[in-house]
Amino acid sequence: MSKFVFVDKDTCIACGACGEDAPNIFEYDEEGLSEVALDNNTGTGAVPEDLEEELLDAEEGCPTESIKVADTPFQNKAANE
């Protein structure tokens, strides 16, 4: 089953852990806050299957639970910012 992900930038503390766990998924904005590189952090693009393991590692490793993962697409989160 496909996975979808976005980062809640309101709670992200820019610790950098997710980028170490999943460098192919996460990147950082100019403030160091994480965002999903695959789909501009919208939560609407399916994560490629071969990246799902690192996605789940990053989700588990996030100290603020800012990495939101679901089996169905999120509504476009970036549009709400």
Ligand code: SF4
């Ligand atoms: S692990 Fe969590 S708190 Fe740390 S940069 Fe990534 S999303 Fe932000």
